[in-house]
Each structure stands twice: as structure tokens, then as C-alpha cells.
Amino acid sequence: MGDTSGERTRMAEIAQAAGVSVATVSKVWNGRADVSDRTRERVEELLRLHGYRGRRAWPTESAGTIDVIFQEIDCAWEGEHLRGIEAAGHEAGVRVVVSSLDRGETARRQLLQRLRAGRTDGAILATLTAAGPLVTALNRLNVPVVALDPTCRTAGDLLSVDAANFAGARAATAHLLELGHRRIGLIAGFDELMCSRARFDGFLAAHDDAGLAPDPRLIEHGEFDFPSGVAAGGRLLDRDVPPTAVFAMNDFMAIGVYEAARIRGMSVPGQLSVVGFDDLPGSRWAAPPLTTVRQPLREMGALAARTALGLAEGGVLGTDLVVRESTAPV
Amino acid sequence: MGDTSGERTRMAEIAQAAGVSVATVSKVWNGRADVSDRTRERVEELLRLHGYRGRRAWPTESAGTIDVIFQEIDCAWEGEHLRGIEAAGHEAGVRVVVSSLDRGETARRQLLQRLRAGRTDGAILATLTAAGPLVTALNRLNVPVVALDPTCRTAGDLLSVDAANFAGARAATAHLLELGHRRIGLIAGFDELMCSRARFDGFLAAHDDAGLAPDPRLIEHGEFDFPSGVAAGGRLLDRDVPPTAVFAMNDFMAIGVYEAARIRGMSVPGQLSVVGFDDLPGSRWAAPPLTTVRQPLREMGALAARTALGLAEGGVLGTDLVVRESTAPV
Numbered sequence: 001m002g003d004t005s006g007e008r009t010r011m012a013e014i015a016q017a018a019g020v021s022v023a024t025v026s027k028v029w030n031g032r033a034d035v036s037d038r039t040r041e042r043v044e045e046l047l048r049l050h051g052y053r054g055r056r057a058w059p060t061e062s063a064g065t066i067d068v069i070f071q072e073i074d075c076a077w078e079g080e081h082l083r084g085i086e087a088a089g090h091e092a093g094v095r096v097v098v099s100s101l102d103r104g105e106t107a108r109r110q111l112l113q114r115l116r117a118g119r120t121d122g123a124i125l126a127t128l129t130a131a132g133p134l135v136t137a138l139n140r141l142n143v144p145v146v147a148l149d150p151t152c153r154t155a156g157d158l159l160s161v162d163a164a165n166f167a168g169a170r171a172a173t174a175h176l177l178e179l180g181h182r183r184i185g186l187i188a189g190f191d192e193l194m195c196s197r198a199r200f201d202g203f204l205a206a207h208d209d210a211g212l213a214p215d216p217r218l219i220e221h222g223e224f225d226f227p228s229g230v231a232a233g234g235r236l237l238d239r240d241v242p243p244t245a246v247f248a249m250n251d252f253m254a255i256g257v258y259e260a261a262r263i264r265g266m267s268v269p270g271q272l273s274v275v276g277f278d279d280l281p282g283s284r285w286a287a288p289p290l291t292t293v294r295q296p297l298r299e300m301g302a303l304a305a306r307t308a309l310g311l312a313e314g315g316v317l318g319t320d321l322v323v324r325e326s327t328a329p330v
Numbered sequence: 331m332g333d334t335s336g337e338r339t340r341m342a343e344i345a346q347a348a349g350v351s352v353a354t355v356s357k358v359w360n361g362r363a364d365v366s367d368r369t370r371e372r373v374e375e376l377l378r379l380h381g382y383r384g385r386r387a388w389p390t391e392s393a394g395t396i397d398v399i400f401q402e403i404d405c406a407w408e409g410e411h412l413r414g415i416e417a418a419g420h421e422a423g424v425r426v427v428v429s430s431l432d433r434g435e436t437a438r439r440q441l442l443q444r445l446r447a448g449r450t451d452g453a454i455l456a457t458l459t460a461a462g463p464l465v466t467a468l469n470r471l472n473v474p475v476v477a478l479d480p481t482c483r484t485a486g487d488l489l490s491v492d493a494a495n496f497a498g499a500r501a502a503t504a505h506l507l508e509l510g511h512r513r514i515g516l517i518a519g520f521d522e523l524m525c526s527r528a529r530f531d532g533f534l535a536a537h538d539d540a541g542l543a544p545d546p547r548l549i550e551h552g553e554f555d556f557p558s559g560v561a562a563g564g565r566l567l568d569r570d571v572p573p574t575a576v577f578a579m580n581d582f583m584a585i586g587v588y589e590a591a592r593i594r595g596m597s598v599p600g601q602l603s604v605v606g607f608d609d610l611p612g613s614r615w616a617a618p619p620l621t622t623v624r625q626p627l628r629e630m631g632a633l634a635a636r637t638a639l640g641l642a643e644g645g646v647l648g649t650d651l652v653v654r655e656s657t658a659p660v
Contacts, residue, residue, distance in 0.1 A: 065427075073413040074611075083403040086430050090437060095444075097395075097425045100416050107420060114425075226615045255615050262617045281404075282612050285556045285585050287592045 014046045044140035065095045066308050067120045069111065069134075071127035072102040076252070076280065077297055081126055081148060084301025092309050094121060101127060101134070108134060115143045122308030124148050124301075125158070146314060148304040150194060159314040161304040165195045168293035168319030169202025169247070170209075172275045175291070175321055176245045177210050180330040181273060185218040185236040185243035187229060187253050199249050199277065218243050222253045229256020230263075237264055237272070244330050245273035251283045251292055254326075258286060269328035279322055288325035295319055344376045374470035395425045396638050397450045399441065399464075401457035402432040406582070406610065407627055411456055411478060414631025422639055424451060431457060431464070438464060445473045452638030454478050454631075455488070476644060478634040480524055489644040491634040495525045498623035498649030499532025499577070500539075502605045505621070505651055506575045507540050510660040511603060515548040515566040515573035517559060517583050529579050529607065548573050552583045559586020560593075567594055567602070574660050575603035581613045581622055584656075588616060599658035609652055618655035625649055 015022045020039055027035050028043040035043075068085055070078050082098065089096040097120070101107050115123060115138070122144040125135065135158065138145045147160040176184050186203055189196040207214050220235055222228035229248055233256055236243055248254035254276030261272050268274055268288060276283055279294035296317045306312035345352045350369055357365050358373040365373075398415055400408050412428065419426040427450070431437050445453060445468070452474040455465065465488065468475045477490040506514050516533055519526040537544050550565055552558035559578055563586055566573055578584035584606030591602050598604055598618060606613055609624035626647045636642035 073409060073416055079403060079409045082428065083430070086403055086428055087433070090429070090433060090440070093440075095427045096429075098412065098416055098428050099420070099426075100413070103417070103420060110420070110423075226611075252615070258617055259615065281556075282615075285582070285589065285612075287588050287617060 010050055014043065014050060018042045018046055041140060047142075048140060062094070063119050063121050064093070065097055065120050066305060067097045067099060067111075067115065067123040069123060069125050069127055070098070070100050073098065073100045077149070077278065077295075078126070080280070080297035081301035081304075084298035084303075085124060085305045086301075087298075088302040088305035088309075092305070092311070094309065096305075108137075112137055112141075115141055122146065122310070124304045124308050125150075126304070144308055144310060146304045146307045148300060159307050161300050161307060161314050162316045163195075163295040163300060164316055164319045165198035166202040166205070168277060168295070168321070169199035169249075170206045171202075171319070171321040172247050172277065172291075172293050173203045173206030174209065175323065175327065176247060176273060176275060177206060177212070179245070179273065179327060181243075181245040182212070182330070183215065183218060183241065183243045183245070185220065185233075185246040186214065187220050187222045187232045187236075187246060187248040187257070189222065189224050189249040189253075191221070196249060203247060222248070222256070224250050224252060226252045226256045226259075229253030230259045231256075233257035233260030234263070237261065237266065243272075245275070245327070247275045247277075249277050251276035251278040251280045251290060254290055254292065255282070255286055258326075269326050273327040273330075275327060284324070286326070291324045291327040292322055293319050294322050340380055344373065344380060348372045348376055371470060377472075378470060392424070393449050393451050394423070395427055395450050396635060397427045397429060397441075397445065397453040399453060399455050399457060400428070400430050403428065403430045407479070407608065407625075408456070410610070410627035411631035411634075414628035414633075415454060415635045416631075417628075418632040418635035418639075422635070422641070424639065426635075438467075442467055442471075445471055452476065452640070454634045454638050455480075456634070474638055474640060476634045476637045478630060489637050491630050491637060491644050492646045493525075493625040493630060494646055494649045495528035496532040496535070498607060498625070498651070499529035499579075500536045501532075501649070501651040502577050502607065502621075502623050503533045503536035504539065505653065505657065506577060506603060506605060507536060507542070509575070509603065509657060511573075511575040512542070512660070513545065513548060513571065513573045513575070515550065515563075515576040516544065517550050517552045517562045517566075517576060517578040517587070519552065519554050519579040519583075521551070526579060533577060552578070552586070554580050554582060556582045556586045556589075559583030560589045561586075563587035563590030564593070567591065567596065573602075575605070575657070577605045577607075579607050581606035581608045581610045581620060584620055584622065585612070585616055588656075599656050603657040603660075605657060614654070616656070621654045621657040622652055623649050624652050 011022050011025050015025045025043055028040050066089055086096050099111050124146050126148040145158050147158045150160040188200055220232035222232045237260055246257050248257055254274050257274050258268055261268050266272050276290050276292035279292045283290035283292050300317055307314045341352055341355050345355045355373055358370050416426050429441050454476050456478040475488050477488045480490040550562035552562040567590055576587050578587055584604050587604050588598055591598050596602050606620050606622035609622045613620040613622050630647055637644045
């Protein structure tokens, strides 16, 4: 905030509307910690309404830093996303600071305090769950925030970088239908995630395209990890009339289906075709190599970094079906 | 550098010894860019000899940041190491900045420039290859540097965090010998890496403990990745008298051996026992789940972060043999 008389007037208006002193508005604006959460929220909301938001209002001096916020740093999407983010950060000459929220409330508070203090040029939110309260808080800050692979509908009006989840799931399902499969099991992910819903819609659309309807008894849910894939795959294979193919909404669960089949002495793809989603490096090393939908995870990370720096506007990147050896004619 | 008369005298001595002005010594000390590389190296070496090195000489004000330098950000060790580093950084209230060197010389120069300018409290070097020149450069800087899983002998006098590679490889090999295997193939890694040598020595020691000698014709080399494991495993299995078990120096190569066996219609562990090293998450999801040597990768990352911050002195963390389903009696 400069000190032109117009801005002083506006600050006074905000102070009056919030029922606080101009000094308090200034404290909030400057990210000081000695303001109650309630007051801060009210003032931030008013600042936002008055247009003090986003890069134009942000100090012009770069902090030389972008923040990446993961739910958990894991050997899954995170590594690939981070690789793209780091490359784009390097190209722009900024440092990439990595945070994880898996230590809960303290981690979230520490992070918000730092972002509030303005020591970052932008934040990339790459977190699957529990994003709601964080997004609400970030929305009120003057930090450019990008949702990477936004998984909650609450992402709201944030810029976002996403993959073509619907198209990918439709292609995966169509591939199985073209191989003659008619009893296709689905292992869905968390229903509250946008990517899960889009992939589910793609699964339905492919059936619809073929004039077919999926059997609701062949739909199971997992938690996007290996053990839940083993469990859900096992439930499908133990049906009286089991599916001849399974589409799992990510690679970890697909590899879990391999294990469920192996335990039951069934061969992939001889007795069961399996398709995943993501194309993580490990899917090429599975035995047999996994047919899956490739998400351009690195490219998504790089686009998110450029968006956080105001060099891009987010977007949806395409997915590709990668046919390997885990699918065969029925 | 303070301005006591003793320090001024020492600076003058260093300037004289280096054949430069006191102003140039000061520039080098303050990380300014306008000094030639040759001059900088000479002055840094002299500063180091005069004891201007390590945390005692470092500005007492914290930068609130530690740097992690990877060769490449990959979904392998890196994610696990980073998880531990981030947790320890969070606990100490410092940010974790991630860099990768896979863009070559520019990346290295940018990084060194930032470290020289002192905007970090410490650096963790977690890079497999090409560490030599970087270590030489870092050795001359006044940044506390920790080598995480140091892989080059050139790590020299850096503090380091390591895993018990020798003991792990000895336990893995002893496990196969106890199952009755006498023809044990070895897929070694890069010979120039300290971890490879220690694991090789462990392999020999286990044979020696049992009064046996390994067959040199059953020793192959890989590059610590899946494709080289498939290739090296294939070469072993295509021998006139193939091994009945294979110890691969990491999990990726071990999973590659699975694929080499699968292509040849051989079952694991029915016709071939396989042991890996690392215990990456994927080793639990392999079919069958992989017997491997667990490296405490997260704990190693956390210890490296604490060491970089001067809160620990590095060290060697224990490894454990994790027996799963890829090994069976001969």
C-alpha cells in the first residue's frame, strides 16, 4: 500500500467498515502476527473486496521464492510434479521451497504465517485432502495461489492446472470395450475429489458411447493406494460372476489388482485385463507392464510454477492412453 | 568477519598471500560476484586455511533456509530423503529449498552463487554422480555442507550421513546362503560409488563367513535403474549354468530381474530367488513382494538436515534385512 491520499482514504474506509483502527488494517496488510484471527479475516476480506489482491497489489520486489505445498511428500505424483516445478523455478531464477502439511495444524499455521509475511512470490497448492480450510485462508491472502491438480470443488476461483481426467478415463474404458470386455470392474477413488468424479464420468461416457451401461455391482472404491487396490480388486474377483477387466483410477490401485489376481492364481492379462491411471515410472516396471493413462505430471508442475509467477494462466493438459501388456482381448 | 584489529591483520595477510587487495578478500568473503573464479578459489582456500570456515565463522543471523541439492528429483530415494529433511526443517523452523543439478553447468553455477551469497544456513548434498567438482567448490565455501548417502570418495572431509551398506549387503547375501543357494548372481552398481563398494565388500564377506567364494562369472553391473536390471538379470539367466539366486544392489534392478525372469517364463521365487536393497515403497507392491535391505531413508534425511543446521554430527544409520516372498530355499 502506498501513501497516496486516495489509498489513505480507502484504508480509512476499510478500517471503519471492519471496526478497527487504520493501524490494524496496516498490520494485516503487512502480515504482522499480532492481530487476532477473526480481525485478520475480516480485514483481509475487505482488502480483497477493495481490490487489494493478486499480483498487482503485491510488492513489486520479488521474494525470489515460490512455495510448493504438498499434503505429504511421497514417492508418487509428488516427485514428478516437483521435478517440473523445480525446472520452471530454475528457469525463472526463483528458489523452490517445499512444505508438507502432514504434521497437521502447526504446519498449516507456520506456512500461512510465512505466506502472510510476503516472503514468497506465489504458492502452488498440491494437496489431495484437507485443502478446504487452507484454500479459504489462502483466498484471503495477497499471495498468488495455483491449485495443482485441484482435487476439491472448494478450490473455487483459484487458478488451476489440471489434467484431462474425463478424456483419459473415457479412453481407458473404450480400450477395454474395444477388446470385447463387457464386464468391466471399476475401482474409483475418493468421491469428493474432482479428479475422481471426472474419471467416473469418463467411465460412464465410454459405456454410453458403446450403447452399454456399466454393472453397478462391479463398482468398488479404494483410497488411491496399493493396499486398497488389493482389497477392492479382491472383492471384485470374489464376485459370483467376476469382471474380465478392471479399470483402477490410479496406478497404485491397479498394481494392487495385480496382487489380488496373483493371490488367486489368476494371470494378467490372460484371465484379467487391468488398466490404471497416472503412468508413474513404476507402471512400466510392473509385471506385466501396465496399460495406463498418462498424466503429464512434470509438465503440470512446470505450468503451475509459471502460473504462480504470473507467467501463465493455468490450464488443462492432455492425457494419453499408453497401451502396454496388461490388457488383452476378452 | 568482524573489524577487530586481529581480524584486520589476518585479512591483510590473506590478501598478501593471495596477491590481491584487502578489498578483494572482502568481496570474496561477502560472496560478491565480481571476482574471477581463479582469484575466488585462491582466496577461499586461504580463508579456509586461516579458519574462516564452518558455522563459527558464519553470520550468526539465520537465513531461515536450508538447501537440498539433488542430482535429479526422481521418484526413488529422493522423495523419501526429502520427506525426512522437510520434517526436520519444519521442526527447526527453517524453509527447505530444493534444487536439482540435472540441467548441468548453469544449475551448478546458479546454486553456488546463491550459497556463496550466504542466503542459506546449510546445504545437503544428495547427489549420486558429478559430485566431485561441486564438492570441491562447496568445500571452499563457508556454508556447512552435509553429504547425504555420500557416494563419491571425493566427499573428503565433509560431514556425512550414511547407511550401513556393508552390513546390509552381508545380511542379504547370508540370507541366500542360509537358504542353500550356492550360485548367487550379483548385480553391482557403479563401482566408483562408495555405497557400491561397501555392498560389494558385504557380498564377499558373507561368502567368506561361510567358507565360500563367489563365482566371478556371476557378477554383472547395472546402473541402479530398472532397464539395466532387466539387461543384467537377462545376462545372468542366459548363462550355461545360471544362478539360483540374484542379489541386486538396489530395488529397481531387483524388479528388473523379476522382468528378466518373467520374459523367460521363470517364476520368482520358485526358480529364482531375488533380493534387493533400499526397501522403496514399490518393493512391497512387487509381485511377489520383494525381500530387500531396508535403508532408513527418511531418518537419514532428517539427520542430514539436523547436521546441516549444526544440531548433529552426521553418522551411519543401521540397515535391516526385510524378508518377504521373493526368496525361497534352493
